[in-house]
Amino acid sequence: MKITPMVRNNICLNAHPEGCAREVGILADRAGTFYGVQSVSPHGLSRRPNHVLIIGCSAGYGLASRLVAGFGYHAATVGISFEREPSGNRTGTPGWYANRAFDTLSAQSGIQSVTFEVDAFSDNAKEQAIKAAKSQGGPYDLIVYSLASPVRTDPESGIMYRSAIKPIGSPYSGTTVDVFSGAMKEAQIQPADEEEIFQTVKVMGGEDWARWMDALESANSVAESAMTVAYSYIGPSLSWPLYRDGTIGRAKADLEAKSREIGHKYASAGLKAYVSINKAVVTRSSAVIPVIPLYVSTLFKVMKERNLHEDCLDQMMRLYTERLYIPDNVQVPLDDEGRIRLDDRELSQSVQDEVTSRMARIDDGNLRELADIDGFRQDFLRAHGFEVPGVDYEAEI
Ligand SMILES: NC(=O)c1ccc[n+]([C@@H]2O[C@H](COP(=O)([O-])OP(=O)(O)OC[C@H]3O[C@@H](n4cnc5c(N)ncnc54)[C@H](O)[C@@H]3O)[C@@H](O)[C@H]2O)c1
Numbered sequence: 236m237k238i239t240p241m242v243r244n245n246i247c248l249n250a251h252p253e254g255c256a257r258e259v260g261i262l263a264d265r266a267g268t269f270y271g272v273q274s275v276s277p278h279g280l281s282r283r284p285n286h287v288l289i290i291g292c293s294a295g296y297g298l299a300s301r302l303v304a305g306f307g308y309h310a311a312t313v314g315i316s317f318e319r320e321p322s323g324n325r326t327g328t329p330g331w332y333a334n335r336a337f338d339t340l341s342a343q344s345g346i347q348s349v350t351f352e353v354d355a356f357s358d359n360a361k362e363q364a365i366k367a368a369k370s371q372g373g374p375y376d377l378i379v380y381s382l383a384s385p386v387r388t389d390p391e392s393g394i395m396y397r398s399a400i401k402p403i404g405s406p407y408s409g410t411t412v413d414v415f416s417g418a419m420k421e422a423q424i425q426p427a428d429e430e431e432i433f434q435t436v437k438v439m440g441g442e443d444w445a446r447w448m449d450a451l452e453s454a455n456s457v458a459e460s461a462m463t464v465a466y467s468y469i470g471p472s473l474s475w476p477l478y479r480d481g482t483i484g485r486a487k488a489d490l491e492a493k494s495r496e497i498g499h500k501y502a503s504a505g506l507k508a509y510v511s512i513n514k515a516v517v518t519r520s521s522a523v524i525p526v527i528p529l530y531v532s533t534l535f536k537v538m539k540e541r542n543l544h545e546d547c548l549d550q551m552m553r554l555y556t557e558r559l560y561i562p563d564n565v566q567v568p569l570d571d572e573g574r575i576r577l578d579d580r581e582l583s584q585s586v587q588d589e590v591t592s593r594m595a596r597i598d599d600g601n602l603r604e605l606a607d608i609d610g611f612r613q614d615f616l617r618a619h620g621f622e623v624p625g626v627d628y629e630a631e632i
Pocket of ligand 1: 290291292293294295296297315316317318330353354355356381382383384385466467468512513514515516517518519520521
């Protein structure tokens with residue numbers, strides 16, 4: 236069969252097996268080239284990741300974190316992600332193919348890697364990661380928490396919680412765009428009730444991250460002076476009513492609170508827990524947030540014009556080389572609230588002024604001139620294995 240993208244409302248329902256694998260190969264090559272640069276950099280490699288656990292390893296920021304650790308630093312990696320395997324004429328999730336490509340490429344390069352496709356929120360996932368630490372490479376010196384999920388079953392109560400992307404207090408309206416048809420429309424979202432806020436914090440807050448760290452620490456699976464990092468987003472003020480001040484913002488505030496709790500709890504073991512605020516990128520998760528496609532397309536156009544554009548891999552290279560693995564006598568650079576900031580270029584005054592001015596004038600007639608709709612569409616398709624250079628999409632799969 237030939238596989239073409241099946242997209243509905245900025246959700247892609249299928250994936251191209253070869254395209255997903257090829258995309259991981261392209262990214263691994265980029266990360267590997269960067270290793271060459273690193274080994275001669277003034278920082279050298281005295282501080283480096285050696286054994287890395289990535290929770291949410293198959294896509295977006297988690298996959299990029301794993302690629303930089305594995306192909307950038309030649310660290311052994313253990314990945315956790317939740318995937319659907321292919322069956323009948325239905326393809327698997329993109330991550331199902333990405334995980335296999337990652338493990339195959341790692342083996343070919345002599346880099347240790349193992350991937351568990353399991354619900355990260357379950358106790359079983361924690362047990363598997365603990366066993367893997369024991370059987371290969373010893374305790375983890377870096378634990379990356381990069382989950383984006385619509386649901387979570389709490390293993391203690393068995394209750395399934397559902398996250399919602401909604402404003403709090405009053406309705407939100409903003410302009411959004413379907414990047415496939417180019418149609419702009421107003422999105423109106425009613426505010427969340429208390430139960431929806433509670434459930435979103437349960438899914439996307441820091442409770443599960445803290446459970447992971449407790450499980451790993453009590454099984455001696457965390458190395459002395461290790462680091463753990465979870466990802467968050469702040470974004471421009473126009474998105475705050477929906478994002479930062481909405482349900483997801485409450486969850487991210489909880490994530491930040493948990494990073495402080497984890498850091499205090501395991502300070503005597505030298506553990507450092509960080510939240511890194513990353514820039515907006517196109518991933519399977521971010522594409523479904525209303526208003527984000529229009530903002531991100533405009534942001535991409537402005538940042539590309541100014542040579543400031545970064546994708547997930549660029550961001551993660553910067554996280555490792557300019558934040559986490561810097562000389563021993565230099566502190567990890569943090570903002571006033573103790574967070575790592577990788578959104579500095581996105582949120583710089585001049586970029587934001589230009590994006591805000593464009594978004595105020597954008598309409599159907601000037602959409603492509605002011606915003607990089609095609610760049611958004613292409614990143615989105617590539618995240619599902621489509622439009623990846625070097626793949627013959629006419630070939631039978
Ligand atoms: N995309 C952005 O623009 C952006 C910006 C800043 C921060 N972030 C943050 O980065 C983190 C990752 O987001 P992303 O955009 O890379 O998402 P993504 O959808 O690309 O990847 C999510 C990963 O989580 C895994 N996952 C989901 N549910 C799981 C489960 N139950 N068990 C195991 N694995 C599961 C998926 O398999 C996938 O590997 C999130 O915390 C997000 O808020 C994203």
